[in-house]
Amino acid sequence: MRLERMGASFQTRLSFMRQLIRRIRREGWRLERLCFELDADGLGTAVYAAHAPARTYSLVAFTHGIGAAERTDRVIAEAWDATFSLFDGVPDASDIERLRENTPKQEAGRFRTSELVLARANKSMRLFGHAVESLAAGRQPDAGRLAETGYLMRTTAVYGSGKFGCADREKIADRPEMRGPFQAELLTVYLIRWMSIDLVNHVARCRGGAGSAALAPDHARYLGIGNATGLGMAPFLIRYPVLVNNWVLARETALARVRALPSAGAGETAGFMALLGRARRYVGEWSVEDEPQAARIRRLRADLDALAGWCPAGLAGRYPWDSLYRFAESNFSLEGQEFTVSLLLEGHGPVVDELGEKMSAPVPSRLRPEMRLGELRRLIGAHYAWALAEDYTRPEAAERFWYYSEEKLEPRVGNRRTEPGAEFEMPIAVARDISRLNARLLDYDDSQTAADFLAEAPEYRNTVWRVQTAPLCPYGEIRDNLIAADRRPLDILRFKLAFFGVSKFDPKSDLWTRVNMYQGAPLPDEVAGGNGEEWAFATRPAALSVEAGP
Amino acid sequence: MSAAATPMSLNEIGFYFTRAAVGAGAPFGLGEEFAETSKWVAFLGLDPAAAAVPALRGLADGGSGIALTLRRAETVISVESGDGRILSAIYAGPVVADRLLVEAAHGEECRLALDATDQPLLIAAAVASAGICASRIAVSWRSPNAGRIVVELSHGTATLTGLNAAAIAAPDPARVEIVLNGAGGESPPSSHTRTIRPADSRSGAAERGVVMDGAAQLTVYDYFSRCLVPSTGRSRIAGAGAGKLTDNC
Numbered sequence: 159m160r161l162e163r164m165g166a167s168f169q170t171r172l173s174f175m176r177q178l179i180r181r182i183r184r185e186g187w188r189l190e191r192l193c194f195e196l197d198a199d200g201l202g203t204a205v206y207a208a209h210a211p212a213r214t215y216s217l218v219a220f221t222h223g224i225g226a227a228e229r230t231d232r233v234i235a236e237a238w239d240a241t242f243s244l245f246d247g248v249p250d251a252s253d254i255e256r257l258r259e260n261t262p263k264q265e266a267g268r269f270r271t272s273e274l275v276l277a278r279a280n281k282s283m284r285l286f287g288h289a290v291e292s293l294a295a296g297r298q299p300d301a302g303r304l305a306e307t308g309y310l311m312r313t314t315a316v317y318g319s320g321k322f323g324c325a326d327r328e329k330i331a332d333r334p335e336m337r338g339p340f341q342a343e344l345l346t347v348y349l350i351r352w353m354s355i356d357l358v359n360h361v362a363r364c365r366g367g368a369g370s371a372a373l374a375p376d377h378a379r380y381l382g383i384g385n386a387t388g389l390g391m392a393p394f395l396i397r398y399p400v401l402v403n404n405w406v407l408a409r410e411t412a413l414a415r416v417r418a419l420p421s422a423g424a425g426e427t428a429g430f431m432a433l434l435g436r437a438r439r440y441v442g443e444w445s446v447e448d449e450p451q452a453a454r455i456r457r458l459r460a461d462l463d464a465l466a467g468w469c470p471a472g473l474a475g476r477y478p479w480d481s482l483y484r485f486a487e488s489n490f491s492l493e494g495q496e497f498t499v500s501l502l503l504e505g506h507g508p509v510v511d512e513l514g515e516k517m518s519a520p521v522p523s524r525l526r527p528e529m530r531l532g533e534l535r536r537l538i539g540a541h542y543a544w545a546l547a548e549d550y551t552r553p554e555a556a557e558r559f560w561y562y563s564e565e566k567l568e569p570r571v572g573n574r575r576t577e578p579g580a581e582f583e584m585p586i587a588v589a590r591d592i593s594r595l596n597a598r599l600l601d602y603d604d605s606q607t608a609a610d611f612l613a614e615a616p617e618y619r620n621t622v623w624r625v626q627t628a629p630l631c632p633y634g635e636i637r638d639n640l641i642a643a644d645r646r647p648l649d650i651l652r653f654k655l656a657f658f659g660v661s662k663f664d665p666k667s668d669l670w671t672r673v674n675m676y677q678g679a680p681l682p683d684e685v686a687g688g689n690g691e692e693w694a695f696a697t698r699p700a701a702l703s704v705e706a707g708p
Numbered sequence: 709m710s711a712a713a714t715p716m717s718l719n720e721i722g723f724y725f726t727r728a729a730v731g732a733g734a735p736f737g738l739g740e741e742f743a744e745t746s747k748w749v750a751f752l753g754l755d756p757a758a759a760a761v762p763a764l765r766g767l768a769d770g771g772s773g774i775a776l777t778l779r780r781a782e783t784v785i786s787v788e789s790g791d792g793r794i795l796s797a798i799y800a801g802p803v804v805a806d807r808l809l810v811e812a813a814h815g816e817e818c819r820l821a822l823d824a825t826d827q828p829l830l831i832a833a834a835v836a837s838a839g840i841c842a843s844r845i846a847v848s849w850r851s852p853n854a855g856r857i858v859v860e861l862s863h864g865t866a867t868l869t870g871l872n873a874a875a876i877a878a879p880d881p882a883r884v885e886i887v888l889n890g891a892g893g894e895s896p897p898s899s900h901t902r903t904i905r906p907a908d909s910r911s912g913a914a915e916r917g918v919v920m921d922g923a924a925q926l927t928v929y930d931y932f933s934r935c936l937v938p939s940t941g942r943s944r945i946a947g948a949g950a951g952k953l954t955d956n957c
Contacts, residue, residue: 234944268714270715270917271715271717271914271915271916271917319719320717320718320719320720321717321719321720322720323714323715323716323717323720323917324717325717325914326717326718326719326913326914327719328718328910328914329914329915524838524839525806527805527806527807527809527810528809528810528813561936561937562727562935562936562937563936563937563938563939563943564933564936564937564938564939565939565944567936570937570943572937572943577940577942577943578937578938579937579938582730582935582936582937585736585737607810608806609803609806609807609809609810612802612803612806613776613778613803613806613807616734616735616737616738616774616799616802616803617735617737617738618737619735619737619738619740619741619802620736620737620740621737622737623737
């Protein structure tokens with residue numbers, strides 16, 4: 159995996175949101191609003207329940223009035239428009255009271271293992287107020303403004319896996335509905351999206367009374383939940399190479415299966431062309447301020463135009479999907495190639511979807527102290543030649559260091575030459591550390607064991623483990639020097655977010671991006687009714703269409 | 709002992725204890741082992757924070773040494789201090805566990821003897837956490853207050869003899885003996901013996917969290933805080949989401 163390609167990733171039908179919605183639909187989960195005690199300004203408490211076949215999960219939501227100056231996407235924020243806990247089961251009154259004391263405090267609160275996720279969100283001030291005003295006056299929000307933002311609220315953190323006393327992943331990992339990666343977190347976000355729609359309708363109704371309108375279903379469906387994501391995601395990908403490998407392996411296996419299909423029937427071809435048409439409209443509606451990303455989107459549009467021209471003749475031959483892939487690989491930008499993979503997988507659920515079950519990871523493998531250093535050296539040569547090629551004494555090759563700030567533990571990136579704290583950097587400098595290990599091993603004999611070596615050089619312990627793990631996970635390593643001056647953390651974020659299933663990447667710097675989650679996903683009554691299986695590449699509903707894109 | 713703190717999740721033990729060790733001076737990889745070992749202290753039914761503090765303190769203040777030497781004499785492997793100081797359990801625990809894993813692969817009896825170490829319980833927990841395939845492992849040491857202490861691991865159970873809160877929170881540096889696949893190191897007759905199934909404790913920890921002494925937990929957090937980098941005006945503009953307020957959209 160190279161950063162440049164990771165930074166061109168798109169969601170696929172294997173993405174974790176897509177898996178969750180398919181499961182809810184397939185298993186007929188019942189989605190229920192249990193409590194909605196909000197005042198006319200939309201402040202109060204709400205509880206939403208997702209009844210899975212064997213268990214119920216409840217979103218407990220608290221909404222707050224905050225000042226504009228307090229509304230920031232950053233980890234260091236202290237107040238939010240809404241705060242949430244995902245409760246394992248149905249909370250009783252005492253649970254809700256306890257959460258009312260803690261959930262609004264977020265990181266400063268304290269939670270129990272009955273809580274699975276902690277999250278918060280802010281309103282999109284650009285859209286929320288306008289939507290309330292419009293609906294209160296009995297009309298739908300302005301098409302352009304709705305499409306420009308795409309969500310009413312934006313989450314700024316979604317914490318799971320034992321954070322702040324919440325339940326460990328281990329508690330729920332064996333449950334079928336939670337076995338996949340991040341399913342509790344993404345269920346939380348889906349329920350938040352529901353609440354955000356209820357919230358805007360409620361406030362509009364309180365203001366407009368009988369003359370007010372509710373968001374039309376196609377308008378509501380087009381609204382997702384925004385998310386602002388920064389550096390915190392990157393260390394996760396470094397820490398869990400086997401897990402990341404399994405994500406990519408599932409995707410690559412799916413792609414190989416599709417490419418191996420010998421032919422495409424007329425219906426299949428027509429279906430793909432319809433999908434491509436929708437995808438082109440979607441890309442046509444994707445607009446960002448960031449000029450580098452805007453240029454990439456323009457090139458992507460051109461790639462998809464070329465694909466549309468290639469398809470009528472290209473798909474008529476043998477192994478049409480393989481031919482299509484090869485055409486993209488030879489002619490498209492990286493974004494064009496990755497988008498093509500997304501398209502190829504999208505139309506082939508029967509050979510793709512079951513691979514979603516393989517995207518989790520078992521307990522991490524342990525260090526193997528009995529390994530001979532000769533073997534360790536061989537593994538370095540076989541799997542990390544790319545890391546050994548760099549000269550890390552060049553200042554620009556090791557300029558950055560990642561760390562936790564004392565300010566609310568916010569992840570930050572510093573300049574090694576000019577800022578303090580490099581001695582406490584996060585262990586993400588894999589390439590440099592492998593290079594150092596390789597040099598240190600020169601002092602040892604091939605017949606010695608890793609145990610011998612680590613007794614004298616314990617600072618290499620996690621690096622030795624990493625090398626030993628490499629043969630188990632060919633897709634587990636980012637094959638780039640992550641601390642070089644010119645690397646973009648954003649590329650790592652996009653890769654992970656694509657596996658989550660987000661859309662509309664909107665970079666705000668090299669360090670963070672805004673995205674949209676669940677845009678186009680079926681609404682709760684639709685998905686619970688078994689409808690809305692396909693929702694990738696959400697385009698503006700007909701009533702909102704404007705002249706844009708192809 | 710102070711009042712119990714709110715239970716910590718295993719994930720939190722992983723996050724805070726890893727970095728507490730780093731804050732005390734250990735490299736990150738040993739910090740991760742220390743955190744895993746601390747979870748196993750909990751799986752043995754004991755307080756991981758209380759056990760951690762003496763080892764963190766010894767490492768941070770230099771009372772404990774990190775240089776060690778391994779010597780083999782027939783069937784006994786000695787782990788000796790390289791500089792005359794008592795051994796840091798944060799450093800010695802993984803070395804001992806590694807060595808036992810290597811020896812266990814041969815399936816033969818083996819004995820290890822460690823020079824005095826600052827927290828013997830962490831040596832036992834490091835051995836327990838390593839998942840060593842052996843019919844029996846006995847880790848023992850002597851405490852002036854508690855007498856002979858033994859942690860015996862066999863077939864998915866752990867038998868603990870002589871351990872009490874004082875022996876955990878304020879351990880006297882002690883030599884540790886380990887017997888792998890052999891006789892010896894048996895538990896002395898004691899009313900302070902209990903048998904635990906760590907797998908059950910682990911499930912319980914995932915279900916309910918891990919309760920630990922409040923003051924000890926705060927001390928762990930103090931060491932953790934040492935590896936946080938002070939915030940500056942410049943670093944503030946390099947954080948996630950830096951420079952943007954949401955009121956523009």
